[in-house]
Amino acid sequence: MHRHLLRRRALLASAGLAAAAPALAACGPDIASDEEGSDASRLLKAPDRTEGEITIWDRSGDLFEVFEGVIADFNAKYPDIKVDHVAVDIDAKLQNTLITGADVPDGVFLDDAKVGGFTDYLWDLSDVLAPYAADIAPQKLDVNTVAGGVYGVPFDLDPGLLFYNATALDAAGIDVAAIATYDDLLQAARDYQAAVPGAAPIHLEQSAFLGQLQLDMYASQLGTSIADADGNLRLDTPEFERILTFLDTVRTEGLGTRAEYLTPTDIAELDNGNQVFYPWAIWFSFAPQQVLTATSGDWRATQLPAWDAGGARSGAMGGSSFVLPKDGPNADLAWLFYEFLMFDEAGYAAVWGPGDVYPEGLATSIPSYGPAADPAKPLYSEITALGGQDLWTVATEAGAQIPGGTPTPAWWTGAVDYLGNNVQRMLDGDMTPQEVLAQSSEDIQTNLVDRQ
Structure with missing residues (x-):
């Protein structure tokens, strides 16, 4: 219970740090679009690069353990990308790290409430998300959209x-x-x-x-x-x-x-x-x-x-996403990690399906990606503590009704x-x-x- 409440209270309390961020001057590289394409296109303009090391920040707790368990599945597809998965007090460290530009991670788990406060430091992911956007819950795209740019890879939907x-x-x-x-x-x-x-x-x-x-x-x-x-x-x-x-x-x-x-x-x-x-x-x-x-x-x-x-x-009610800091040295590889987790069936099945942390599945949320949240293809099983109820069907049908x-x-x-x-x-x-x-x-x- 303590672990779960720590995660949820961190999620709920996240917006406080964001209040300071908009006044800070961005220290990332100049990313103005040029003839080579948009920011995201240039970020990923070497699509054959599938080797290297990425540093991924997550909060400690149950979700950290869930994502940790998916790394092996990711490496089955990308064996030459080493994932350095670090449990971090993101609220305490992220702002100063982005300001100084020192030891910036390649990817960060961030509450939706906080994304808008850090956009100066984050890649606009509109282009790389474009193939999936039509199938992402509108509410999740909307909360990650600032001035026309999309700055987070949507994670959960919390209907x-x-x-x-x-x-x-x-x-x-x-x-x-x-x-x-x-x-x-x-x-x-x-x-x-x-x-x-x-x-x-x-x-x-x-x-x-x-x-x-x-x-x-x-x-x-x-x-x-x-x-x-x-x-x-x-x-x-x-x-x-x-x-x-x-x-x-x-x-x-x-x-x-x-x-x-x-x-x-x-x-x-x-x-x-x-x-x-x-x-x-x-x-x-x-x-x-x-x-x-x-x-x-x-x-x-x-x-x-x-x-x-x-x-x-x-x-x-609530929700989180993944962001790619501009100063992360291997943000392109971090995108591959998040793309796998959220949009590849092997990835999202490993996140929400039965595992060591949640033997019946991650039944505290549903995916924000439509094909992953298919009522006819449940990722977690009937929940014993709910009398064997099919929570997946109830939640996915509810999630589909959330307005933007x-x-x-x-x-x-x-x-x-x-x-x-x-x-x-x-x-x-x-x-x-x-x-x-x-x-x-x-x-x-x-x-x-x-x-x-």
Whole structure:
């Protein structure tokens, strides 16, 4: 559990370092396009070069071990490329490394929220991704696109799902299949509470940071986000008011369990049957697999409710990609490594399929590449801790409904001091949804956007 939470908290906290990056002057080589072709074309203009050594930075933890296990598969295709795979505190080291240009790695695992802050130092991969772009989830291309350039090789897609305690709901006579909209979810929570007095069925996130990330998921369903493609704030809108009104209704009617994701209180309320609905990213599947005890095997996943009948049944919550620093001496070979992992069947099957780290498969995400996320060709098996449910089909069908997105603004983490905290004040009963949006918009614009 500790290893998983370290990875997830690193993912969620990543945007903070990005806030400083845009003000820094790039120190990479002059990469202006010339008659020989675009940046990416010149990066890979020696396609027969398939030998050398690459340094790849990843965070320590479960994904590091997953990628480590795929190196042998990569070397089966490229036996003359040695992969020096290094566990690094990327948040602590990457910025200074890119600034100084000393010992720059050839490839880096980077959270989507951070890509936009480092584009001066990264290769624009538009050309090399072009053969695959039509099959990559639009949201993942969008979050990696800045000023027309694509700066990350998309890794995972983290669709939002509605996790639910099927055993408890069946006992209470609640039909989850009837939950098509968030209004239906509210009614199901009321019905469960009537059957189980004292229960608080829906999860209400108590962390300001995670609550803001979950807000992103809800907004993604509605085709919006905290900022537009140009970084302009667009928070005080009917869409965000609708989301906050839903959360406030859960609070005012006593339908929610207020707890921070997978802390002891949260786990206890999940295991005792009081908290039975958890709208969250697919990576919540880790909980029944490795955290919950009394209710492991009772949980299932389905698509999120829609905001309107017929609307999108999922939104993006989190995600990561791979980037190639301009000063990496063997970025062309690093591209071959990432191309293998994400777009070669042997590679993505090794990443998401059953392995030593995840014997049933990497069921905390799905690939962002369409052919790899084929519902008819599952990469991981039925999940025992979800009662043998076919999570792959549920997740890939949800992922296909995620609307496109925008790059995460460099000031996203700073916004937690305003938006994230104000949402918590609303859940305390101290602010209305309208006050949260108006005050947060004013503070974010003044203290973050205008100061970039």
